[in-house]
Amino acid sequence: MGTRIIAFCCNYCAYAAADLAGSKRMQYPVNVRIIHTPCTGKLEMEHILEAFEKGIDGILVAGCLEGGCHFLEATCGRGSAPTGYARCWTRSAWAASA
Numbered sequence: 001m002g003t004r005i006i007a008f009c010c011n012y013c014a015y016a017a018a019d020l021a022g023s024k025r026m027q028y029p030v031n032v033r034i035i036h037t038p039c040t041g042k043l044e045m046e047h048i049l050e051a052f053e054k055g056i057d058g059i060l061v062a063g064c065l066e067g068g069c070h071f072l073e074a075t076c077g078r079g080s081a082p083t084g085y086a087r088c089w090t091r092s093a094w095a096a097s098a
Contacts, residue, residue, distance in 0.1 A: 005032045005058040006051050010040045012070040014062035039063065039071045 009015040015036050021028070037043060040063030048059050064070065 002031055003057045004055070005029075005060060006056050007032055007034045007060040007062060008037050008040055008043055008047070009034055010063040011036065011038050013064045013068070014040075039069065041069060041071065 007014075007018075009018055015034070018028075018034055040061050043061060048061075051059055
């Protein structure tokens, strides 16, 4: 199957962009799976670790721009996963940093 990538996308920005692209019939690679999340600021590191443990090759965390979170200060940036607009990891880079 090749490289498998999971994209954790926030509801208001990244997922909305992916949804708009889909409505315009734009395509993205079949090896990418989008996970709809209310806010990437609440994404816990355990979700990322579990994905790598299950053999996922890459992770993309895509959320709102800095200061543009629709949850204001309620959740954005409060989880244990690094936040910002987009962060990417590969399994090999993740293992090297551990």
